[in-house]
Amino acid sequence: MSWKLTAFGPREMIEAALARHEEDADRDEGIVITAFEVALDQPEDWRLDVYLEAKPGQAQRNAVKALFAGEAPRLTLEELPETDWVTESQKGIDPIRAGRFHVRTPDHAALDEPGVVDFCIPAAQAFGTGHHETTAGCLTMLDAMKRRGVHARHIADIGTGTGLLAFGAMHLWPTAHATASDNDPLCLPAVLDNAEMNAIPLGTAPGQLAMVIADGMKDDFLVQRAPFDLLIANILAAPLIEMAPEFAAAVAPRGNIVLAGLLATQESRVRAAYMHAGFRLQARIINGDWSILWLRKRFAG
Known part of the structure; x- marks a missing residue:
């Protein structure tokens, strides 16, 4: 810019x-x-x-x-x-805590405390370092879901950015099949580098992360990996509303979806779209001006 x-x-x-x-x-x-x-x-x-x-x-x-x-x-x-404004804006930023997760840049040391999961995410040309309220809120929500007994075997992080939310979900459900996707080709090298830095195994087997560049949910690989019992989408309100039917088709009955990237002022429209698509609200977090929603798909039949 x-x-x-x-x-x-x-x-x-x-x-x-x-x-x-x-x-x-x-x-x-x-x-x-x-x-x-x-x-x-x-x-x-x-x-x-x-x-x-x-x-x-x-x-x-x-x-x-x-x-x-x-x-x-x-x-x-x-x-x-x-100037690389993304990199400049993240220089020297303080680590954050979100649930059991500690997220930092390479400028800071790991937090060596019992029960704390440390992730290092450098400044990069991809959204999702953990310092934005939506990303941190998603990590907090995933942690709360785990504590409330949610079990996930097939996970998708749509619009993954740096891969951080997929990494967090894989720590919480280490035997799950995990899939991350983004429509920005720049995210592929960012996710691969961050996975290596954080010792995240790559591949298609349980406990491994598969990364794909895809525009929406109609990608062949995503179709093959569905249905998901946990889908995470930290994008924006308008595409969340537009993609509600596609996400509903990709989530298993009684499966869970975490939505973020929406302002609190946009929450009612997003919730209405997902209620119409067959979901019901389980919990919500307000982090700054942003809403993070956990919804569960109703069982049909």
């Missing part, structure tokens, strides 16, 4: 703009948007950053302005130096 547009406004307005961007099936994939509070002591004052690969023209400016209902806030433009 070499250019950035920035807008400031109330939290509700900025969150709504971010949600409209996520839900737009025809959105410009060359536009990457993030939103966050200006300062810890100003929780209702937010900023929206829009990263672009080239200097935005009027059409792209108008596309950003169209995300706001009513009058759009003022947009400021900044040229950025050539």
